[in-house]
Amino acid sequence: MDDLEQLKYPIGRFTPPENVSAAQLEKYINDIRYLPASVELAVQKLDQHQLETxxxxxxxxxxxxxHHLADSHMNALTRFxxxxTEDNPTIKPYEEQLWAELPDVKKTPINVSITLLxxxxxRWVNLLDNLTEExxxxxYTHPANKTTPTLKVVAANYSWHSRHHLAHIENLIERNNW
Structure with missing residues (x-):
């Protein structure tokens, strides 16, 4: 893996699991459960210049x-x-890059998105903790990547997504000795 690829995907790219055990599912839910506290801890001592790096x-x-984590995970809960509540609905993708450039991202302090997370x-974990095997x-169907994942695979994806973006933050802090 080259340096840019390592910076983009510090924990590797997401690979959908073929089978998800009860233990794996519990890990995925815990990754989602603890993301807000992990993000809060990671950024708590950063100044505005560092936050804009x-x-x-x-x-x-x-x-x-x-802010992307809040946007993405709001969409994730809605998709769940x-x-x-619907039979294999087709979800609506969104332009993540464009959302990341909107005024609310530029003008809203991150503590607002951390509180939102x-x-x-x-809410999300209360739902996940109480789902049946059925x-x-x-x-759901994702029209952009033409997949129809089970919710177990979706949970795996958002577990990865949580750890992926947390690693972006933590690795930057470590590289810069902040």
């Missing part, structure tokens, strides 16, 4: 990463709810 050349700033993840097997 991209985690890699051409990448998002820490501010953008934190669609899959649980705490509330959002509490519910975990439900699916």
């Amino acid at each position: 991209p985690y890699r050349p051409g990448g998002w700033t820490i501010n953008q990463v934190v 709810k669609w899959a649980l 705490f509330a959002l993840h509490t 519910q975990w097997a439900r699916t």
Whole structure:
């Protein structure tokens, strides 16, 4: 893996699991459960200049990463709810890069998105902790990547997504000795 690839994908690219055991599912849920506290701890001592530093050349700033996590995970909870209440719904993708450049991302302090992550993840984990095997097997269709994942695979993806972006923040802090 070259240096830029390592900066982009510090924990590697997401690979959907073929089978998800109960232990793996519990790990995925815990990754989602603890993300808000992990992000809060990672950024708590950073100043505004540090928060405006991209985690890699051409990448998002820490501010953008934190706001992206809130945006992405709001969409994730909605996608779970669609899959649980509709028969294999087609979800609506969104332009993540464009969302990261909107005025709310530039003008809103990250503590607002961290607070949102705490509330959002509490709701999301309360849902995940109480799904039946039948519910975990439900699916949605993602039209952009033409997949129909089960909710177990979606949980794996958001576990990875949480750890992926946390690693962007933590690795930047470590590289710069902040």
